[in-house]
Amino acid sequence: MDRLGLDTVAIIGLGPSQANFRQETITQDRTESLADEIWCINAAAFGLRCDRVIWMDDLEVESRRNPYCAVDLNRIGKPVVTAKAHLHLCRTAIEYPIREAVELSLDLFNKPYLNNSVAYSIAYAMLGGVKQLKLYGCDFTYPDQGFAESGRACVESWILAFNWKHGGNVALAPMTSLFDTVEPWGLYGYETQPNIVTNAGEVIDFTGHRMMQLRKRVEMLTGAGIARNALEIEKTLAEIERIRNGAVQKLPS
Numbered sequence: 001m002d003r004l005g006l007d008t009v010a011i012i013g014l015g016p017s018q019a020n021f022r023q024e025t026i027t028q029d030r031t032e033s034l035a036d037e038i039w040c041i042n043a044a045a046f047g048l049r050c051d052r053v054i055w056m057d058d059l060e061v062e063s064r065r066n067p068y069c070a071v072d073l074n075r076i077g078k079p080v081v082t083a084k085a086h087l088h089l090c091r092t093a094i095e096y097p098i099r100e101a102v103e104l105s106l107d108l109f110n111k112p113y114l115n116n117s118v119a120y121s122i123a124y125a126m127l128g129g130v131k132q133l134k135l136y137g138c139d140f141t142y143p144d145q146g147f148a149e150s151g152r153a154c155v156e157s158w159i160l161a162f163n164w165k166h167g168g169n170v171a172l173a174p175m176t177s178l179f180d181t182v183e184p185w186g187l188y189g190y191e192t193q194p195n196i197v198t199n200a201g202e203v204i205d206f207t208g209h210r211m212m213q214l215r216k217r218v219e220m221l222t223g224a225g226i227a228r229n230a231l232e233i234e235k236t237l238a239e240i241e242r243i244r245n246g247a248v249q250k251l252p253s
Contacts, residue, residue, distance in 0.1 A: 001097040001100050003129040004128035007131045008036050008134065009036065009038075010039065010135075011041065011054075011133060011138060012040045012044045013117075015140075015177075017136055017137050017176040018137030020176075038052075039053070041055075041118065041138075042055055042117060044137065053073065053076065055081070056083050056096065056120050057082075058083055059089050059093065060084075073090045082096060096124065100127050113157065114154070116155065118138045118151070118155045118158075122158040123158060126162055126168070130168065133168065134173075135159075135171070138173075159172075193243070
């Protein structure tokens with residue numbers, strides 16, 4: 001696969017943290033470009049501007065189930081990276097470099113470890129020489145739901161490989177559930193979160209991180225407008241109040 005000549009790519013999935021993409025782009029306060037290219041996964045391309053579509057499901061199968069799929073992809077007119085380039089269905093289809101991706105996966109994980117479209121997208125970016133990724137809507141578990149999609153561990157493994165072995169950088173959306181949420185929930189076992197002072201004099205404010213997460217949780221639950229979330233909202237507000245009223249312990253280094 002040839003180099004794509006791109007420094008930064010934003011990959012947009014269908015998960016809840018896609019909201020962070022909209023917050024960052026639909027604003028008059030933005031002072032710099034988000035990315036050199038925006039890649040949308042599957043149907044995200046039908047509602048968002050993108051430069052490339054990653055659609056690893058077979059387009060013939062998809063077209064039998066949804067005849068408007070190919071129509072919409074042709075209307076968008078952007079390159080569609082897919083498992084098999086059915087050009088009679090999509091004139092901009094590009095066949096995914098599966099041999100090279102499998103070889104890369106074998107080198108990284110000693111097995112072909114590509115079980116979802118986000119993982120395929122990260123591997124494609126690595127093969128194309130992309131230096132930075134920004135992931136939005138690439139979520140696999142969701143707050144207050146027992147349902148979880150498979151593939152999260154695979155994506156997290158590819159993120160680590162991109163960061164460490166590839167020498168790139170992956171920026172994750174603040175709302176994502178990857179890595180058990182990006183912003184830490186605090187220290188396990190401590191009812192009152194301490195502020196830790198390191199030997200270098202840096203203060204690590206776990207209380208502040210926890211308060212931020214709890215406020216975001218309230219925003220998400222109230223935004224859902226679902227009555228069954230009322231108890232969770234009440235519990236979250238009570239925890240915020242406990243933190244606010246509790247004495248914060250500052251530990252020496």
